[in-house]
Amino acid sequence: MRRRVLIAGIALAASTVAACTAGGGSSNSSPPPKSSHTPVTLTVWSFFTGRELKQFTHVVNGVKQAAPWITINSVGGKQPTDVLRAINSGTAPDVAIEPGPDDSAKYCATGAWIPLNPFIKQDHINLPAVSPAAGLRYTSYKGVQCSLPMLSDAYGLYYNTDMFKAAGITAPPRTFSELVADAKKLTKKNPDGSFKVVGFNPLQGFYESYAIDIGVYSGAQWYDSSGKSALASDPRWSELLQWQKSFVDWYGYNNLTRWLQSIGGPDSEWTASNAFESGKVAMALDGEWRGAFIASDQAKIHYATAPFPVANNVAANYGAGQIGGTIIGVPKGNAHPADAWQVVKYLALGTQPLERLANLLNNVPTTFASLKDPTLSSNPKFAPFLKIFANPHSGYKQITPLGTADADLFSSFVDKYLAGNVSNLQAGLQSVANQIDKQSQLG
Amino acid sequence: MGDLTIMGGQAAERQKRRFTRKHLRYYGVVLAFLSPWLIGFLTFYLYPTLASLYFSFTHYDLLTSPRWVGLANYRFMFTDPQFWQSLRNTLWMVVFATPIQIAFAIGCALVLTRVKRGAGVFRTIFFVPTMVPAVAATLGFVFLLNPEGPIDRVLALLHVPQPLWFQQPFWAKPGLLLLGMWGIGNTMIIFLAALLDVPKELYEAADIEGAGPWQRFRNVTLPMISPVIFFALVTGVIYGFQYFTEGYVASGGDPNTLGSPQGSLLFYGIWLYQQGFQYFHMGYASAMAWVLFLIIMVTTLLLIRSSSRWVHYQGGFQ
Numbered sequence: 001m002r003r004r005v006l007i008a009g010i011a012l013a014a015s016t017v018a019a020c021t022a023g024g025g026s027s028n029s030s031p032p033p034k035s036s037h038t039p040v041t042l043t044v045w046s047f048f049t050g051r052e053l054k055q056f057t058h059v060v061n062g063v064k065q066a067a068p069w070i071t072i073n074s075v076g077g078k079q080p081t082d083v084l085r086a087i088n089s090g091t092a093p094d095v096a097i098e099p100g101p102d103d104s105a106k107y108c109a110t111g112a113w114i115p116l117n118p119f120i121k122q123d124h125i126n127l128p129a130v131s132p133a134a135g136l137r138y139t140s141y142k143g144v145q146c147s148l149p150m151l152s153d154a155y156g157l158y159y160n161t162d163m164f165k166a167a168g169i170t171a172p173p174r175t176f177s178e179l180v181a182d183a184k185k186l187t188k189k190n191p192d193g194s195f196k197v198v199g200f201n202p203l204q205g206f207y208e209s210y211a212i213d214i215g216v217y218s219g220a221q222w223y224d225s226s227g228k229s230a231l232a233s234d235p236r237w238s239e240l241l242q243w244q245k246s247f248v249d250w251y252g253y254n255n256l257t258r259w260l261q262s263i264g265g266p267d268s269e270w271t272a273s274n275a276f277e278s279g280k281v282a283m284a285l286d287g288e289w290r291g292a293f294i295a296s297d298q299a300k301i302h303y304a305t306a307p308f309p310v311a312n313n314v315a316a317n318y319g320a321g322q323i324g325g326t327i328i329g330v331p332k333g334n335a336h337p338a339d340a341w342q343v344v345k346y347l348a349l350g351t352q353p354l355e356r357l358a359n360l361l362n363n364v365p366t367t368f369a370s371l372k373d374p375t376l377s378s379n380p381k382f383a384p385f386l387k388i389f390a391n392p393h394s395g396y397k398q399i400t401p402l403g404t405a406d407a408d409l410f411s412s413f414v415d416k417y418l419a420g421n422v423s424n425l426q427a428g429l430q431s432v433a434n435q436i437d438k439q440s441q442l443g
Numbered sequence: 444m445g446d447l448t449i450m451g452g453q454a455a456e457r458q459k460r461r462f463t464r465k466h467l468r469y470y471g472v473v474l475a476f477l478s479p480w481l482i483g484f485l486t487f488y489l490y491p492t493l494a495s496l497y498f499s500f501t502h503y504d505l506l507t508s509p510r511w512v513g514l515a516n517y518r519f520m521f522t523d524p525q526f527w528q529s530l531r532n533t534l535w536m537v538v539f540a541t542p543i544q545i546a547f548a549i550g551c552a553l554v555l556t557r558v559k560r561g562a563g564v565f566r567t568i569f570f571v572p573t574m575v576p577a578v579a580a581t582l583g584f585v586f587l588l589n590p591e592g593p594i595d596r597v598l599a600l601l602h603v604p605q606p607l608w609f610q611q612p613f614w615a616k617p618g619l620l621l622l623g624m625w626g627i628g629n630t631m632i633i634f635l636a637a638l639l640d641v642p643k644e645l646y647e648a649a650d651i652e653g654a655g656p657w658q659r660f661r662n663v664t665l666p667m668i669s670p671v672i673f674f675a676l677v678t679g680v681i682y683g684f685q686y687f688t689e690g691y692v693a694s695g696g697d698p699n700t701l702g703s704p705q706g707s708l709l710f711y712g713i714w715l716y717q718q719g720f721q722y723f724h725m726g727y728a729s730a731m732a733w734v735l736f737l738i739i740m741v742t743t744l745l746l747i748r749s750s751s752r753w754v755h756y757q758g759g760f761q
Contacts, residue, residue, distance in 0.1 A: 084723065088505045106723075110506040205700070257610045262591040266695065401504075405722045408699060409525075416705045421612075435524060442502075442519060442724045 032118040035338035041071040042339055045078040046097040055360040059353050067342040087112050092331035094340040097150065101138035101327050105399040108141035113329035115144045119341040130349055132389060134323050135366045138396040148348035151363040152325030153287045154385040155211050157308045160301055163282040172306040174318045179309040180247055186282035195259045200283040202247040203256050204414050207269040208286050211322040212244060213414050214397050218311040222398045222406065229433035231410060238425055240311065241417055248418050272297040288385035292362040305384045320393030325363060364389045406436045499729035516730035528706050529714040532616065537683035540620045545675050548627045552634035573628035581692035584622045585609055609693050612707035619689050630675050637671040638664065666755040673754045677746055684739050687712035711735055
């Protein structure tokens, strides 16, 4: 009797637990619902706060011109975990905006954000003709387009033109070899042996330098065609890391670490003592937003921008770069999916809203039409980033439902390797690849 | 007679019902008074505990319903290098940091028992760090132990090699150990009370027997404060296994750099947090939580069992 009660208790507890969790997602390939055009208020969650939220709200309210029956309730300060919790508890907003693409594969694979493919088809939108392929890759997973890019970051090379002139360098480097040669010429030391100017800091923990290890600049792939981690099987990874380590070794790992701490550590990136802004590094890998920071910090440097150099054996890919940014989609359980799609379409595919947002927030717009924005494209320091986003070889790392777990595991390994604590690179890469493959089975 | 029996039976039945109603009312009142705690216990303790046990046997990403996977999450732990690394780092804190911090707290308390003037001021000075929030204290130590910070500058003046502290795997955990020693005030105050509670007659007897300072400490002080040492050890070990905040902040507080430098600050709690709340592997995170619970439970039981050999309670109380 007692045993029966115990079993019944466990079953009841298990069913209660299961009942209180999110239901399964399903891919929706049936024709999408159509809007009844009855007045509706849609809640839009974004991560914007303060000034940016005001600017965003102003732009998103413009949807009334295209869909007069829609009123927007714009809520800012919502991070990806908030969105996920809301989906889990059935309280998701009508439209969700996230700052990065890391969750998009998970949302597409689980149906947590509804597939937009039926809406795109219904509205006869030829997506590849509207948005560059690079942006569409990080917003879809296995054919399911459950989100769209809405502004992006693009990474390129910032270089100090005064220092280039003084060192007799006439053009920015285009390959890794040229980058190393220029960095050595530009590096200057103090009488006590410490660095006065670092030509280029190749350490992974330095500001945005992690992007070197994303693979875009060497053509290395994260996953093979069967979906297994390619860190060990794609030789470009070991070549990339060996090159990077030899670069770090030229400076000395401890010397670079000590120097980084002396200038305020990694957090100095977001202050006026940023190493590039204060003339302590001559070249830096950074996003398109840096120009706005340099202006607002009133940094006394002369600089220019260009695509970041690529590995010598993929020199033809010069012009490509790391990209990735804001995604927008419709969480499941939405009572007004057709109306929510109108908002998504307006913000992600509308030329005017994208241009306005890009100008206000200093980000790269994400459609071919908005990339031609006269204000942005006439700015010689910003224009290279527009071209980088449109480059077919540009991209974000291949997205999977693992989110950032693969990049975090790899990043931890790269740290150890650059510090000289990995004796066998290939075996180490194999170990990380195995861990990533195992993590993908985990729940 | 028969009528009387029937009447007696009805009276008994009425009395029984009254008794039952009285009891029900009584238990109802008890339950009503207990309900604030009971509801809290069921909602915020029992349900999450049962839920995490259930999730530990499932694949659960928060977005889809949990899927039963049996012992797969537990088996995965044995093959997860990060799990073992986090366990090693955590054990380092338990095995090295906890005893050192207890010894340091005893040392500080001993010194403070000797202070004749301004004892209150010194006690306050030693206690104040415990009032600093863990995040602020850690950030302060990250600044102090910065390679260009004041401590390394002093070491440079003394021509002593300057570690990179939180940028170097070898020195990162010792850096946190120093932080722990700085914030030892709570334990120190308890030891101070215990030391002041040791009967003076025992020291006088030891003096008469010709005991030196070490023998007095070894044979009088330590046994007399052993219950407090035991308390500090058990709570310190539990805290050590659950070590999180300081490691999280010292490794940068950025989800992408957690555990850095080079995984040396990847503590069990941090890896559990990453799995659960960054990668949303709730099943695996729940399994890790239960394994941690079992580790703490077994360690605590072993400590309690060993206490009969080295903890001395006055009056034989155990």
